[in-house]
Amino acid sequence: PLDTTGTVPWWPADRAGLTLHHAVVRVIADTSRHAGHADILRERLDGATGERPGATSLPSDDPAWWAAYRDRLERAAREAAGNGTTDGPSTRAAP
Numbered sequence: 001p002l003d004t005t006g007t008v009p010w011w012p013a014d015r016a017g018l019t020l021h022h023a024v025v026r027v028i029a030d031t032s033r034h035a036g037h038a039d040i041l042r043e044r045l046d047g048a049t050g051e052r053p054g055a056t057s058l059p060s061d062d063p064a065w066w067a068a069y070r071d072r073l074e075r076a077a078r079e080a081a082g083n084g085t086t087d088g089p090s091t092r093a094a095p
Contacts, residue, residue, distance in 0.1 A: 002021035009016065043049050059065070 004020040
């Protein structure tokens with residue numbers, strides 16, 4: 001059962017106890033994190049991206065697309081900060 005308890009001998013004694021559920025969630029999270037790192041390295045080595053050819057789910061590599069995207073994010077950030085201008089950093093004092 002997922003509520004079965006155990007200990008991790010190399011963890012501090014006050015936190016060494018855990019349930020099987022906790023252990024499984026940790027293993028899944030760690031695997032996901034490290035698999036993502038490995039995928040980044042693989043992409044750098046073989047140049048392939050995405051799940052399959054033609055379906056990369058990556059944004060455009062067009063510099064104009066990135067400039068427009070950056071401008072859109074900058075406008076949104078300035079509006080959220082209460083400074084709708086795009087002509088330089090906000091002069092508004094931090095709270």
